[in-house]
Amino acid sequence: MMAPALPREFYQRDTATVARDLLGRTLVHVVDGIPRAGRIVETEAYLGPHDLASHSSKGRTERNAVMFGPPGHAYVYMIYGMHFCLNTVTEPEGHGAAVLLRALEPVVNLPGRTGGPGLLCRALGIDRRWNGCDLTGPDLYISAETPPRKLRILTSPRIGVDYAGAWARRHLRFYLAENPFVSGKKPRKTA
């Protein structure tokens, strides 16, 4: 559990690459000295202001300012008036990109469901106060420990961004194959 946090350089890269590379790694939140940890099994990449599904596509605002800041920080926002979503800022400062963490497989001290961005934040105890938190610090971070075995990674369009035209169809969602904690609609065998 004492593995170091991923360094800032990890996040300062191509956003889709970071989204893939985060899969299988362990997200840790230390609450009152007690670590809560889960394995990241589902992510989505939001590429920047040109990406019409990204919050940054409407330019820098008070809400999304952290996205335009330096990489390796947490972008946390409230959605639908009742849930929080946790992102990691990526690319060089000023770019306006982030990776949404959508689902965890519980590792330690994560009771309740963790499959879905809102549930993930609830289980970890993440809310608005963590917006802007430096992920290279000791309280909220992703372990630098490399996933032990090779991962089977699948892709799909991102969830809930149908308004984004062609960008909605891009495969910028990444998840571990056959992992029961992955959220969203499973592909249905119809035809």
Added chain:
DNA sequence: AGCGGGATTAGC
């Protein structure tokens, strides 16, 4: 100052 809508979830 008012209003529309959202990177979701749960319940009918």
Added chain:
DNA sequence: CTAATCCCGCTT
């Protein structure tokens, strides 16, 4: 399918 529920960002 739709309500819940609050903050933000844009319009008036």
